[in-house]
Amino acid sequence: MIVAENLGKEFRDKDRGVIRAVGNLSFSCQPGQVYGLLGANGAGKTTALRILATILAPTSGTARVAGYDIRREPEKARQNLGFLSTATALYGRLTALEMVEYFGRLHGLDQAAARRRTLALFERLSIDAFRDRRCEDLSTGIKQRVSIARTLVHDPPVMIFDEPTSGLDVISARTIVDFIRECRDGGKTVVFSTHVMSEAEKLCDTIGIIHDGRLLAEGSLQELRARYGHAGLEEIFMRVVGA
Amino acid sequence: MNGRNIAVVYRKELKDSLRDRRTVISMIVVPIFLMPMLTIFVGALSARLIGRAMLQVPAVMIIGGEDSPQILAALRALQDVQVVPATPDYGQQIIDKKIRAAVELPPDFDAIIANGDTARVRIDMYQGEINSGFSADKLQKFFRDFRERTIRQRLDARHLPENLAEPLLVEETNVAPPEKVGGVVLGGLVPYFVIILALTGTMYPAMDLTVGEKERGTIETILCSPISRMSLVLGKFLMVLTASLSTAALAIASMGLTLAAAGKMVGGLSQISSMGLQFQITPQAVIWVFVMIVPLAVLFSAALLAISLFAKSFKEAQSYLSPLTIVVIAPAIVSILPGVELNAGLSLVPILNTSLVCKEIVSGTYHWGYIALIFVSSCVYAAGALWVAIRLFQREDVLFRI
Numbered sequence: 128m129i130v131a132e133n134l135g136k137e138f139r140d141k142d143r144g145v146i147r148a149v150g151n152l153s154f155s156c157q158p159g160q161v162y163g164l165l166g167a168n169g170a171g172k173t174t175a176l177r178i179l180a181t182i183l184a185p186t187s188g189t190a191r192v193a194g195y196d197i198r199r200e201p202e203k204a205r206q207n208l209g210f211l212s213t214a215t216a217l218y219g220r221l222t223a224l225e226m227v228e229y230f231g232r233l234h235g236l237d238q239a240a241a242r243r244r245t246l247a248l249f250e251r252l253s254i255d256a257f258r259d260r261r262c263e264d265l266s267t268g269i270k271q272r273v274s275i276a277r278t279l280v281h282d283p284p285v286m287i288f289d290e291p292t293s294g295l296d297v298i299s300a301r302t303i304v305d306f307i308r309e310c311r312d313g314g315k316t317v318v319f320s321t322h323v324m325s326e327a328e329k330l331c332d333t334i335g336i337i338h339d340g341r342l343l344a345e346g347s348l349q350e351l352r353a354r355y356g357h358a359g360l361e362e363i364f365m366r367v368v369g370a
Numbered sequence: 371m372n373g374r375n376i377a378v379v380y381r382k383e384l385k386d387s388l389r390d391r392r393t394v395i396s397m398i399v400v401p402i403f404l405m406p407m408l409t410i411f412v413g414a415l416s417a418r419l420i421g422r423a424m425l426q427v428p429a430v431m432i433i434g435g436e437d438s439p440q441i442l443a444a445l446r447a448l449q450d451v452q453v454v455p456a457t458p459d460y461g462q463q464i465i466d467k468k469i470r471a472a473v474e475l476p477p478d479f480d481a482i483i484a485n486g487d488t489a490r491v492r493i494d495m496y497q498g499e500i501n502s503g504f505s506a507d508k509l510q511k512f513f514r515d516f517r518e519r520t521i522r523q524r525l526d527a528r529h530l531p532e533n534l535a536e537p538l539l540v541e542e543t544n545v546a547p548p549e550k551v552g553g554v555v556l557g558g559l560v561p562y563f564v565i566i567l568a569l570t571g572t573m574y575p576a577m578d579l580t581v582g583e584k585e586r587g588t589i590e591t592i593l594c595s596p597i598s599r600m601s602l603v604l605g606k607f608l609m610v611l612t613a614s615l616s617t618a619a620l621a622i623a624s625m626g627l628t629l630a631a632a633g634k635m636v637g638g639l640s641q642i643s644s645m646g647l648q649f650q651i652t653p654q655a656v657i658w659v660f661v662m663i664v665p666l667a668v669l670f671s672a673a674l675l676a677i678s679l680f681a682k683s684f685k686e687a688q689s690y691l692s693p694l695t696i697v698v699i700a701p702a703i704v705s706i707l708p709g710v711e712l713n714a715g716l717s718l719v720p721i722l723n724t725s726l727v728c729k730e731i732v733s734g735t736y737h738w739g740y741i742a743l744i745f746v747s748s749c750v751y752a753a754g755a756l757w758v759a760i761r762l763f764q765r766e767d768v769l770f771r772i
Contacts, residue, residue, distance in 0.1 A: 138767075139767075177590075180594045181594075182590060182593045182594055183766055183770075184766065202596045202597075202598055203596070205594060205595065205596040206596040208594075210590075210594035212590065214587050214590045215587070215588075215590050215591040215594065216586055216587035216588045216590075216591060217588070217591070218382075218386060218586075218588055218591075219586065220386045220389040220390060221382070221385070221386060225382075225385070229378070229382050230595055232378045233375065233378060233379075233595040233596065233597050234595065234596055235596070277591070
């Protein structure tokens, strides 16, 4: 599971001074559930998820990922999570097989186990025919599937997705959405960020609306509808952020 | 830090880099082919140009001498110069390379010599121009021979012994073995090329493994793996070091092989072959040059990794690294300059110290105290650079400076 407690992140900019990207962000997500961070561009979603993935360190607060504190045991936290975003590209000169195996090895698997696990994932994701092709030669859709295999190679209990469908065509985006569902159904804890209302409506058990780095509203879609008196998530979102 | 993870990263980076054409060119092709090309082509060209200049029969003018038929006849009889009719603009003609030199004879030259007086002859030439220099040398030789003949005739006329005008003879003998003399001539060039190539071989992989990851969007991918940042930077560093050392090793090997050919080519020139130089590097020197290059390669690898990581883009990294080439070339050039000798102070100056000690090693001189001092000081600088690189990999503002 994931538990975020008063997470905060400030950046220093020589022109603008101290910028608060995330402030006092607290939420939790249980295994078998999807928590969606919904926010406009620049709301602080990416920073929040990068903190959970321990790519960035928080300036205040902390979080536990699969029981590991991200401040004290960041490597163990990363060992138990899979992180996917449009910014997590593949190594173009490696083949699909080498790419996923490499991450299996980085997650502590030995060569044989990494190979076995990679091939099983390729079979499941129907990309076995592409395993010896360099990643730079793959189509966007196949690259996405290789990225999915990369996040799953160590079978993590926690999955974090940062705007995973951004910039993808309908078919590739559908693959990702189906994958998120599979993760949830497989009992994984899933946190994902999006600014696409329809995705949040379809996937999330709990939605957190984030604006200017702060969590302004949280609840299931039904709870948010009841609280704000609107049927559509878009209207609820506009009401919450006061736009 | 985890040795297994460092090895995993290193193997991946090595495989990845060896599939990159630009890395392979800078790491393998340049050191193997640059040396023979530079040595053989430039050497062959120099040998040909010098040989041609020496064999050329240059056009020269004789200014004055109308009243001195004997010296005129002797000069015109010279086989290796062609006397052309004198014109008042002979100076300009030398500058324009229409003639190569001119001899200015004083009035009554023959009479002055006959009277036992001193005649002042001037040879006009174009300083630094090789053909003009050879022409002036030929004229100098003619007048040197003429002077010696005249002295002998004057002494003979007075019934004096020939050695009266030669109270002493000075002989210069080279006591250094030929390989040492050859080493001094080429010793500066070997470290110069090896150091430059150890740097250039590092440049592309250093950028590819750092700012290249930022540009391609893989930095976030690798940072979300459980590997520690120290293991990550050390794995990358080892790959860049491999590139630097293999470039240096290939450069040394290539140079060793081509020097023999180059030595024969340069040795073909009469003046150099008469000096009996040997242009070759001993296996012991090859090993020691490589040993001394290792800490320098560590310094280059760590420094370039840190600088490249700091950059936002490949272009920005190139703009940082290009001036660095000059920073490295400058001390390497200083080490070639005559009179720059290894001492305790210079042993602490990075790059220059390695360049100077390698120069000594190639010429067969091993100052073990300096070798130890330079190795240790270079290791300290290298460790400092590596520490900076590791620190930078911990900084979010550097990793995400995009």
